[in-house]
Amino acid sequence: MGSTGSIGRQTLEVVSQFPERFEVVALSAGSNLKLLLEQIAAFKPKYVAIGAEELYPDLKSSLSGNAITVLAGVSGLTELAVIPEVDMVLTAVVGSVGIRPTLAAIEAGKDIALANKETLVAAGSIIIPAVKKNHVRLLPVDSEHCAIFQCLEGRIPSQVERLILTASGGPFRGYRPEELEQVTLEQALNHPNWHMGGKITIDSATMFNKGLEVIEAHWLFDMPFDRIDTVIHPESVVHSMIDLIDGSTIAQFGPCDMRLPIQIALAYPERLASRFPKLDMTTNVQLHFYPVDPLLFPAVKLAYEAGRAGGTMPVILNAANEVAVWAFLAGKIKFTAIIRIVSELMGYYQKVGFSVDPNIEEIFAIDLEVRERVSQLIQQRGSDCGL
Helix, strand or coil, rough: CCCCHHHHHHHHHHHHHHHCCCCCCCEEEECHHHHHHHHHHCCCCCEEEEHHHHHHHHHHCCCCCCCCCEEHHHHHHHHHCCCCCCCCEHHHCHHHHHHHHHHHHCCCEEEECCCCCHHHHHHHHHHHHHHHHHHCEEEEHHHHHHHHHHHHCCCCHEEEEEEEEEEEEHHHHHCCCHCCCCCHHHHHHHCCCCCCCCCHHHHHHHHHHHHHHHHHHHHHHHHCHEEEEEEECCCCEEEEEEECCCCCCEEEECCCCCCCHHHHHHCCCCCCCCCCCCCCCCCCCCCEEEEECCCHHHHHHHHHHHHHHCCHHHHHHHHHHHHHHHHHHHHCCCCHHHHHHHHHHHHHHHHHHHCCCCHHHHHHHHHHHHHHHHHHHHHHHHHCCCC
16 A cells, blocks of 8 residues: 555565565555556556545556556545455555554454554554454554564563663754744755655654654554653664663664565564675774754654643644645745644543544544544644644
8 A cells, every 4th residue: 555655665575576476466646646556567466546535536547448447535545455366565654644544454364564564553442452363464564663573583571671762853854842832844844864754754854753653652552652762863773772781781773774674574483694794893983873853853742742742642743743734835834833833732532522532433533523523723824824
């Protein structure tokens, strides 16, 4: 799911290295019809879906004469997720749209390779019990969570003191907080280490991505928030670490290449040899680690607050951020307005109340409500959205 995005494209690169091992049964994309058709020609799936329902006629017409089932929308994604011959669903769509099909796949007994933060951030309280009930694997594709996953493997939980998620610091590490008021879209999209899609690149610039990853780590590894830390590591060579109770620190090193965590998830529990670049520690590799500046990156603090509050507060955090990021990408708001919008929405729901034990419908209802509120806020206040 999400085959035309950054993770989706790299997943297909991994698959193409091991044609005897992996078969692509189904592909889905949001709106990139041209690339989806190219992928269909190359990988010959039996099923395809397009998220943008208005593109369904074009996709259907382009595939006429082929024995391919063509679907559309969230319902189409959900149908793909439960196809009987599928063993694993890689969820690489952006946003909360990934929740329903991922949950459907879990309930259908599919293993999940998860590259969609919002699934656990918004619905971890539902997804994790479903994973346990259906005895499926939930394998993280994020480089940080994949690193933690590897560091924890084979260890007794009581031996682990804390998890440490590393962050590059994005393009604005070293800035003064007041300098962020004038940053441009081009600057925010200029990540120093990783080449990613627009939404995740902006999340990296604000460090909301690290905050979302903290909430993910809480659910993935059953770890309380006071035992999950974040550090700035500009080189992005150490992808994350764990501290053990005896004072040891275990770290996972690797190149800045998402194909490695993707391959680990697809092949687990095996390890497959690949021809992708490997890290050479003899080539003047330097390692630096710094604390996260809460004034420069308040998004991390907001995420901890939402995670500790629980219930639908992480949904509120995520939905407000998602709409604000797309508004910034569209040139409608300033970069610093993203934080202000999320903070205001969280403050509003802390006053009026939020569900502490939501079901899936309540999660989707508050998600939609927050998106509408943020859209109205942006429309009313214009480009600044100052408070």
